[in-house]
Amino acid sequence: MSTYVVASLCAVTGVTFFIFGALVQQHVSYRKIKSVMLTDPYVYQCRKHIFNALSFLGRVTKGSIINNAKGKSIVTGENNKQFSERQDSVSIFDQFILWSRTRAYKAIMYMTFSVGQEGYPHEEIAHVAGIMKYGFPGMDEIHVYKNFILSYDRRNRIAHWVCEHVKDECLRMRDLKTLHKPNEYLADNTIPPMFSANMRDFRNSDWVGGHLASPQNYKCDILRFMEAYKFPNIVPINRGLKNHIWLRLENYVREMALKFGSVYVYTGPLFMPQRITFRNWSIRHHVMGMNTVAVPTHFFKVIIRDDGEDGDLPLMEGFVVPNADVDKEMDLRSFLCDVHDIEHFAGLKFCDGHQRDPVDLPVNAPSMTDLRGSD
Amino acid sequence: MSTYVVASLCAVTGVTFFIFGALVQQHVSYRKIKSVMLTDPYVYQCRKHIFNALSFLGRVTKGSIINNAKGKSIVTGENNKQFSERQDSVSIFDQFILWSRTRAYKAIMYMTFSVGQEGYPHEEIAHVAGIMKYGFPGMDEIHVYKNFILSYDRRNRIAHWVCEHVKDECLRMRDLKTLHKPNEYLADNTIPPMFSANMRDFRNSDWVGGHLASPQNYKCDILRFMEAYKFPNIVPINRGLKNHIWLRLENYVREMALKFGSVYVYTGPLFMPQRITFRNWSIRHHVMGMNTVAVPTHFFKVIIRDDGEDGDLPLMEGFVVPNADVDKEMDLRSFLCDVHDIEHFAGLKFCDGHQRDPVDLPVNAPSMTDLRGSD
Known part of the structure; x- marks a missing residue:
């Protein structure tokens, strides 16, 4: 063999393995970033920037392999947006695997002459992404639990907000261990004691501890049930409110989940101003115990349900309940509230988290057509 | 040449270029992540996780090239910790460059027989990292400005806190354009109007707008001067306080900066509870205008100065000033306050940001030895 042949052979091998090495490094980085994302919500929020930075040899490709391979399949604008997000977060190596899987599938379909629904293999939805489908209302100190994000x-x-994805599966059965409630709320070690409430703060006070994410939504599993007893999920609440109106509101959420399969629920405290004189408003709320735990003046609940059909936009309902002994016979409908008002006083933004693509989601006027007498 | 030779040549080339490709991909990723970090403080906060995920072919190396190359040089515990952080955030490609630079430097030193101080080339300190040397007190919605982080x-x-790095360079000269102050505060487009104060909220109210980061600290540059007039940096403050005690406190910070080269200053609002009856405390604060801008009951300022010598620990001083017309003759020393109390009521943690390595920094008792009559 001449030297030229050897040299060119080496060059080809070199270039091939150079690209292969870069691909493997990129693939490994993607894998690890994704596993970090499952536990660290800040990394999850910054995923766009990070995945852009990890692009192959620094180049941001506009049209990618999968996109071309899609061929004639028609996608709606909404699906397309979701798709490009999914594709952005896939390394070139994974893209190749996906592409070849699709090709092989097509070839098999062609050979067997069968006609069927064409579909891409669904990726496993990550934990955080599953609960936070409608975005983060705020980004202050996010904690990830089994049932809820806080x-x-x-x-x-106390919490700014708690987001749950209440599913009907867990409501239909009961783990018998959950019949025994714990006597005390549990400390969360990820929050420094100086910024956390404890049992002593609640003693000798006019309020009892209430759950933002209701443990009754998770009675199918003792571990998930117990997580709702952790202190960050506890707020000082009026005893009369907790036992009647608040319980009925939680039951309403569970009924919705049973009826529609699953609902997304945001729950949190509100501090509302009172008028003192003309043009003079002020916010006044009590604080409890040595840790000066704030007692909210109101609570809000925002319920989002998507019926699962692609065309329909999800429906939103907002409730605001005062933290006082409200007449227990009152209709839940009288607590309905414009979600914009909740956003204003809580300083949160629903369906439009930080850095999230704007979803064209109209905030529906209060709709209580599905409300039957509950409890 | 035999086929074996060619095959082994190809294999060697392949492996070499495979590793080279992976290195280049890693290097490019590091570069891009770092440039993202300059503008996105959340990525900066998560840097440990991200850099771990970007490790070469997924392997986390314990002892690295630079570490071995250091040889006999003795480093203190403090320096070592900083160093390992710096080294973690360096791609293997960069590590190699640094290592060979050190080697070349040593060789030159050896050949010229000169004996000198051995030192590593200092990296350019990134903008965010430069201001936030002592960590993020909280992680709610961080905004990066030219002078300060908010x-x-x-x-x-209003802001939770503003952190500045006040340097003497900018205090010694004056851009003449800064003699003309703007008549109105400027809107910040990164904050949605529904969550921002505006000029109408301040009209017909009992308070005026005060700056958390003082524009007088940046009178050397009109662009940086104007940034202190943006709305997130503005808080409702009592007019008498603003013109006397608050101004004297700001002058004290500038004197410290001139004396010690630079100081780090955290400034923010406080909402302090008042006793109503025995065991019954509550927080009461006014809200202004349509946007219900909160009027803080107090303000805090935490000043950190490091004298630049390695052995000394930085000194901390905390001030708390009530948002009322305080007697203008009062001594600044009477507003000194334990930093722990500020941390308790503001819900912040100084010198110990989220995810930051714990720095063994004692919170010094109030020290006002350097306070002379100011203003």
């Missing part, structure tokens, strides 16, 4: 307010020692 | 409280429409 944003913690260190100044007030 | 954490915004959407519920109260």
Whole structure:
């Protein structure tokens, strides 16, 4: 063999393995970033920037392999947006695997002459992404639990908001261990004691502890049930409210989940101003115990349900309940509230988290057509 | 040449270029992540996780090239910790460059027989990292400006805290354009109007707008001067306080910066509870205008100065000033306050940001030895 042949052979091998090495490194990085994402919501929020930075040899490709391979399949605008997000977060190596899987599938379909629904293999939905389908309302100190995602307010020692994805599966059966409730709320070690409430703060006070994410939504599993007893999920609530109106509101959420399969629920405290004189408003709320745990003046619940059909936009309902002994016979409908008002006083933004693509989601006027007498 | 030779040549080339490709891909990723980090503080906060995920072919190396190359040089515990952080955030490609630079430097030193101080080339300190040397006190909605980093409280429409690095360079000269102050505060487009204060909220109210980061600290540059007039940096403050005690406190910070080269300053609002009856405390604060901008009951300022010598620990001083017309003759020393109390009521943690390595920094007792009559 001449030297030229050897040299060119080496060059080809070199270039091939250079690209292969870069691909493998990129693939490994993607894998690890994704596993970090499952536990660290901040990394999850920054995923667009990070995945852009990890692009192959620094080049941002506009049209990618999968996109071309899609061929004639028609996708709606909404699906397309979701798709490009999914594709962005896939390494070139994975893209190749997906592409060849699709090709092989097509070839098999062609050979067997069978006609069927064409579909891409669905990726396993990550834990955080599954619960936070409608985005993060705020980004202050996010904590991830098995059932719910929580944003913690260190100044007030209670949560800003708690987001749950209540599913009917867990409501239909009961783990018998969950019949015994714990006597005390549990400390969360990820929050420093100086920024956390404890049992002593609640003793000798006018309020009892209430759950933002209701443990009764998770009675199918003792581990998930117990997580709702952790302190960040507890707020000081009026005893009369907790036992009647608040319980009925939670039951309403469970009924919705049973009826529609699953609902997304945001729950949190509100601090509403009172008028003192003309043009003079002020916010006044009590604080409890040595840790000065804030007692909210109101609570909100925002319920989002998507009926599962692609065309329909999800429906939103907002409730605001005062933290006082409300007449227990009152109709739940009288607590319905414009979601914009909740957003204003809580400083949160629903369906439009930080850095999230804007979803064209109209905030529906209060709709209580599905409300039957509950409890 | 025999086929064996060619085959082994190809194999060697392949392996070499495979590794080279992976290195280049890793290097490019590091570069891009770092450039994202300059503008996105959340990516900066998660840097440990991200850099771990980007490790070469997924392997986390314990002892690295630079570490071995250091040889006999003795480093203190503090320096070592900083160093390992710096090394973690360096791609293997960069590590190789650094290592060979050190080697070349050593060789030159050896050949010229000169004996000198051995030192590593200092990396350019990134903007965010430069200001936030002592960590993020909280992680709610961070905004990066030219002079300062700000954490915004959407519920109260004012900042949680503002962190500045006040340097003497900028205090010694004056851009003449800064003699003309703007008549109105400037809107910040990164904050949605529904979560931002505006000029109408301040009209016909009992308070005026005060700056958390003082524009007088940046009078050397009109662009940086104007940034202190943006709305997130503005809080409702009592006019008498602003013109006397608050101004004297700001002058004290500038004197410290001139004396010690630079100081790090955290400034923010406080909402302090008042006793109503025995065991019954509550927080009461006014809200202004249509946007219900919260009027803080107090303000805090935490000043950190490091004298630049390695052995000394940085010194911390905390001030708390009530948002009222305080007697203008009062001594600044009477507003000194334990930093722990500020941390308790503000829900912040100084010198110990989220995910930051714990720095063994004692919170010094109030020290006002350097306070002379100011203003």
